[in-house]
Amino acid sequence: MPGQFQPGQLQPGQFQPGQFQPGMAPGPTQGMAPGVPGFHGAAHKPGAIPLRPLGLGDMYDGALKIIRFNPKATVGSAVLVASVAMAVPIVITAVVTFAFGLTLDLEATSFSTSEVVGLVVSVGSLVLGLVLQSLGLVLVTGMVAHVTAAAAIGQRLSMGEAWARTRGKRWRLIGLTTLLGLLSLLGFAAYAALWIPVIQLGDLGTAVIFGLVTLPLFLVALWLFWVRVYYLPVPALMLEPVGVFGAIGRGYRLTRKAFWRTFGIGMLTLLVTSIAGQVLATPIAVVGQVAAVAGATSEYGALILIVSQALSSVVTAAFVGPFTSAVTSLQYLDQRIRKEAYDVELMTQAGITAR
Template structure:
């Protein structure tokens, strides 16, 4: 009996028949199984997943070094990754959001207290001259409230770009402190201020245009203009929402890819191509979630503050009522700032992970993350700043196994 030649190891399963040994450079001579395919005697019928046919690759799951697996993401993975990012980088994520929310709460508290005082003085208005005197401060307070809202939106756009830094680093399990986050994003602050100012001004201009057209129509046509104004306003909201989601990832692109204002807006527009409805669905669900959670937290606090005020001053006078309302407002603002900082950090993390997901689908950012994971390059930088060559998209084309660089298969 002859033995297999040196260097030729028999494959698992039952031994092949003598005389049918595979030769280098040719096809193996295993006996043919049912169905005409060639496989080893004693091996199970070829299938997936199971023992593969000779030469067929095994599936290897993509690695998950940090908060998400290095492949295009599902909705649940985006939510889980957002929670993990906040938990691992609490100081940078929660602390930064709390600063902005505290500023907003303080300004809104001042406006609210001023509104309470003006409303109290309205009870003493009896003549037209006194009403005219009341109207001036009232308009100023409304303008102040609008200005605070614009400021919060402006700071939120800037902070959205800054907070993408810990999210990107958490993908490779790199923690980011408060100081390190702002240091890494410091060079992109001017561009973030520019894009935030541009988006805020464009939004304000759009609202002013719609309101101006509505006023002109009502002035010229009277109540009949409602037939035109209502669909016009509805269409304006739809267009505003569509453009807003298309430009939603400009701050993230400016920070991670080191782009300018115009290039960042153009990059966001291209990334969202053919993905608008998916982004809209995720954003809507997350917004509803955080809105419900915020209401669940704030409603009991408001009720408790009202009950405490009723117990402390069961027979209040007007001055006591005003003081109680001020204290209640301050407490509500503090609780609102704490809840708002958590919800803002969560929404920002979701937005950043959607941005990562779009880049993994379009230009193979997962391959770049794998390279950084294997080499350990730039441990103190922002991962994802160097985009790989175009064409490494998901799902993989022929000859590309999931979780491996293009052109190679994982070994069994």
Template sequence: MKDTPGWASPGSAASDGQEPGASGPAEPADRPHPAQQPGTDPQDSGPKWSKDQPPPGQWSAPTAPQAPGQTPPPPPPPGPGWGAHPPAGPGGYGGGHPGYGAPGAGPWGSGWGGPPPAAKPGVIPLRPLGVGEILDGAVSTMRTYWRTVLGISLTVAVVTEILVILVQGLVLNDRLDTEALDDPNATLSELTRATGDALISSSVILLISVIGAIIATALLTTVTSRAVLGKSVTTGEAWRDARPQVPQLFGLLFLLLLMTFGVVLAGAVPGILVAATGAGAAGGALTIFGILGAGIVALWLWFRFSLASPALMLEKQGITKSLSRSAKLVRGSWWRVFGIQLLATIIANVIAAIVVIPFTFLAGAVSGDGATSFLNGTTEFGWTFLIISGVGSVIGSMITFPITAGVTVLLYIDQRIRREALDLELARAAGVQNYGTGTPGS
């Protein structure tokens, strides 16, 4: 074992006949000890030092000869632990080895304080991460590379919100009618139709928002992966790196949405068929229970494949290969992946709501029609309301996009570190020297 301070095992002999911590060469064994009594004549018959001395560092106190059959005396009591230095004696031992000293004496802060901390070339340490470290890494990426991160988020948020305003103002307001939801005298068919129109309106807006979030995630994936290595990237570089994978990313998005809605629809079909036969109450109840059960399955599938996007972007994989990679990484850790992403989404949306809600009420105060529609829970809004509330949504998206995208990418990296030792490759890419040998350095 290499006798370096802080890593030698207790009781190991010094190498090359030298005391631990000694800086000079070992003295010859036949040299008399300088600490003799004053006035002692070397020719006296008193005790003298023998020429055959034990090697330094391995001596022990002399013991009296034992008579045959006599029980040996008990060993001396142990010292005060590894932190105590042995007293000075023949051979000069007693300087102490810096690796066995009291806490704080060794180069690592303690002789047995564990391995050194993991290298951290970027926003996260290169080891399995905790929940707080994943969230902190996403926020640190946004704070350290704010120009690129906010530039990407602002661009995607503006384009997405413009599409939402145009679709809402030009298409949904004219073709969908949800007024029956506020009419206490509305018939069952009118309520059903109004509920369907409200669901369609919400689904279209949600679809546009999800597309924007996927594009932002694609661009921010490159930024976050470089931030892990401590390297910056411009918006143009992020786009050039992500552009070849964007078409496949949309294909992945379409497949995930088709899978999700297909599972939910499959759960609702039995109830719909029962209701079509004339058993309205039984069919409605069966439809509700079917949608709930299918919704749980769809939720499980969504988070099972939630790491497919960073796998597609960073590994340059195809759609099906990315889905299988995500399933492999999430296997056995579904609840952890679900919990971390849910927590990140809640935090991001709470922060965004602090900005969006004041703009929404301001839009309602400025636009009478928009305020009435907003308070009544309908989906018909005026242009003034849509524009003012859209400004708040853009600001909110600038906050939610980096957090949710950063958490997804860091969670993907964390799962690969846990399962595939990705930290070794990341350390090499970041230029960390001697990583994995116990003495990382930059």
């Protein structure tokens, strides 16, 4: 099988003395890996993670290893889809800039019809690019789920192999993501609708009391939906023979009696990736804004601004998408290990026999 390590053979670029790397699964007759720090026997850790219930450190360490040793299938795929999506607003803005003279003159007191149309088209193309990027990253999430499952048993997937494993599930994945998004919007719309009669009363005191009572309840309901319904269906859909609703059901069952653990790791991951994404993207965005303002009286101000926003979006997607997807997939594996003894099946897939 591609990416596996066979006993007595070394694959160039995959192994260094004294260091275990995912992508090399021990053969059935191997028992220990002497000299490898943190390796507790072949039956425990054939790949990126130990085959036992995972702690937070195991998940984060495993996610980083998965990205490090599968860069093309994780970061590479995220950069590819984000770059293609963000090329759309860049190309459209460039055409509008050179063909219709789109400017970003901050000192102008009025704008011509062509300038307004050009600006609307440019901003609209950026929104379109973000939507396309989101759809592309959904597919990347499905690929990372397969990369994570393979890394757990010591296999390394190329981008092509990871993409091939999503065959037959891609439209279901997009449908699942769309359905979950619509359910989220429906929840927000329902809560907003509850405020209509309160606002119509025009009583500030009633509105304050209503908000103090209902807002915490709404947040609790939102968190419950996120953990029990929204969080784990994607890896379940990609790694199990289930459909859209079956994946939602699997995610719901796997998070039963594991709400706080799933919620805590998910929120911490969201916080970490948000901060990291801002750290990576902010310098690019700031430089772009400064350059755009400096060239605001020229015809290139809007184009510079769009290019900087597109680059910052690609850089953010390159880290946030793969890492978040890997951690989510590891939480899925962890819950199956805890509830279904899935580690035994993973050992079998890795070619490890009971000793």
